[in-house]
Amino acid sequence: MHVPERVELPRFSEHFLPCLCGPTGAGKTAASLALAARFPISVINADSRQVYRDFPIITAQPSAAEQSACPHLLYGYLPAEAKLGAGEWAREAAAAIAAERAKGRLPLLVGGTGLYFKALLAGIAPIPEVPAEVSARWQARVLAEGAPALHALLAEHDPAYAAKIHPNDRQRITRALEVWESTGRSFSWWHARPLPGPAYRPLKIGIGLSLADLEPLLQQRIKAMLDAGALQEARAALARCTDPEAPGWSGIGCAELYRHLRGELSLDECRALWLKNTRAYAKRQLTWFRADKDITWFRPGQAADIVAFVEAAPAGTDAFRTKPSGVRARPLSSDPRQRFNQSP
RNA sequence: GCCGGGGUAGCUCAGUUGGUAGAGCAGUGGACUGAAAAUCCACGUGUGGGCAGUUCAAUCCUGUCCCCCGGCA
Numbered sequence: 154m155h156v157p158e159r160v161e162l163p164r165f166s167e168h169f170l171p172c173l174c175g176p177t178g179a180g181k182t183a184a185s186l187a188l189a190a191r192f193p194i195s196v197i198n199a200d201s202r203q204v205y206r207d208f209p210i211i212t213a214q215p216s217a218a219e220q221s222a223c224p225h226l227l228y229g230y231l232p233a234e235a236k237l238g239a240g241e242w243a244r245e246a247a248a249a250i251a252a253e254r255a256k257g258r259l260p261l262l263v264g265g266t267g268l269y270f271k272a273l274l275a276g277i278a279p280i281p282e283v284p285a286e287v288s289a290r291w292q293a294r295v296l297a298e299g300a301p302a303l304h305a306l307l308a309e310h311d312p313a314y315a316a317k318i319h320p321n322d323r324q325r326i327t328r329a330l331e332v333w334e335s336t337g338r339s340f341s342w343w344h345a346r347p348l349p350g351p352a353y354r355p356l357k358i359g360i361g362l363s364l365a366d367l368e369p370l371l372q373q374r375i376k377a378m379l380d381a382g383a384l385q386e387a388r389a390a391l392a393r394c395t396d397p398e399a400p401g402w403s404g405i406g407c408a409e410l411y412r413h414l415r416g417e418l419s420l421d422e423c424r425a426l427w428l429k430n431t432r433a434y435a436k437r438q439l440t441w442f443r444a445d446k447d448i449t450w451f452r453p454g455q456a457a458d459i460v461a462f463v464e465a466a467p468a469g470t471d472a473f474r475t476k477p478s479g480v481r482a483r484p485l486s487s488d489p490r491q492r493f494n495q496s497p
Numbered sequence: 498g499c500c501g502g503g504g505u506a507g508c509u510c511a512g513u514u515g516g517u518a519g520a521g522c523a524g525u526g527g528a529c530u531g532a533a534a535a536u537c538c539a540c541g542u543g544u545g546g547g548c549a550g551u552u553c554a555a556u557c558c559u560g561u562c563c564c565c566c567g568g569c570a
Contacts, residue, residue, distance in 0.1 A: 177534075200534085201532085201533065201534065201535085202534050203534095212534080236531090236532075237531085237532095238531030238532075238533095239530075239531045239532095239533075240530085240531040241531065242531085243531090265534080266533065266534080267529080267533075268529070268530075268531085268533050268535095269533080271529090271530075272530070272531075275530090276530090277530050277531070278530055278531090280530085280531070282531080283531085288532095300537095317528095318528095318529090318536095318537080319528090319536095319537055319538060321536090321537060321538080322528095322529095322536060322537045322538085323536070323537085324532070324533090324535065324536040324537080325529085325530095325536065325537075328530090328531080328532085328536095332531095340530085343530080344530060364524095364525095400532065403532070403534070403535075404534050405534045406534085407534090408534095429522095429523080430534080431534080433534095434534050434535095435534095436524095436525090436526095437529095437533085437534090437535095438534090440526080440527065440528080440529095441528090441529075441533090444527090444528090444529095
């Protein structure tokens with residue numbers, strides 16, 4: 154068997170950071186394995202659900218066999234009760250990137266959580282952690298008084314941010330209020346603070362396809378997860394953490410299986426709801442990543458082109474943003490009828 | 498075959514005392530600064546089962562036919 158020659162790391166700029174993003178089920182793991190065969194990479198998880206150790210199957214974490222291809226970091230290391238936020242993840246990811254870099258390896262970010270990529274690559278306001286007691290109180294209030302009432306309250310203290318969000322957006326309203334209460338500064342004040350310049354030179358690689366093309370793949374994947382023991386995984390997780398409100402249980406598939414285990418849903422209903430929610434999620438991811446014009450898009454099965462694309466990234470500065478010739482990347486058109494119809 | 502209920506958006510249904518109709522879900526597009534697999538926003542023309550009749554006007558009333566569901570045969 155032909156073993157491809159590995160590329161010397163010094164070819165790349167010191168802060169070079171390839172990133173694989175795209176909707177769930179599009180083949181990011183497969184692409185990362187193709188890259189692992191060519192470069193001395195370490196894969197760093199950028200997915201908010203794949204951090205939970207109780208749900209390796211349901212959250213589609215790379216299997217043990219897949220993880221043996223190269224180091225994989227920040228996968229399956231938290232219990233279901235543990236809460237992880239974008240800022241905390243970004244700190245851990247930055248540490249992992251530095252550590253792998255120091256070992257002479259090339260970090261590769263792989264995941265589908267747009268906010269996590271943004272927090273790491275663009276930075277995030279250095280807001281101190283809000284005490285759980287404070288945030289619990291605001292969450293209780295929004296339930297009791299309704300989001301519009303608290304939005305009006307927010308408008309008194311932080312009119313700029315209140316104007317940016319909708320009166321029904323209870324999550325953002327409570328977040329802004331709890332930050333205001335616990336720090337004495339408005340959410341807008343924190344956002345206005347200058348962030349340090351970019352620490353990385355990302356090469357953003359998207360793997361995308363239309364929702365219509367993705368849907369059958371998602372359906373197959375749910376079946377494969379069930380065949381692989383997703384139900385048993387959920388049952389075992391339930392024995393360890395009985396609180397369905399725990400962060401780990403909020404993943405798509407987990408919540409539906411929980412309801413099936415409680416007898417609220419038949420397995421068929423569970424599967425249908427699971428697919429529906431996964432599809433809606435993939436659509437939101439596509440909306441997020443489509444808006445990022447720095448992403449160069451590929452389709453599933455174009456792993457060889459992705460390898461060539463990374464290989465063609467020039468040494469030195471961020472000139473790699475210029476698309477090398479001979480790479481068959483397909484941009485996402487804004488016209489949905491044209492978007493994925495380019496000939497192969 | 499008879500009796501009853503029903504045929505309205507892709508699905509489940511609401512409503513109109515006659516003035517050509519609207520919710521939820523689905524779908525599409527979008528937003529996104531520590532729950533982000535989260536949270537939220539915008540977008541609703543459909544031969545109102547077919548035909549005929551009454552009427553200025555029928556999705557609504559009448560007749561008839563077709564189809565579905567339940568019951569009786």
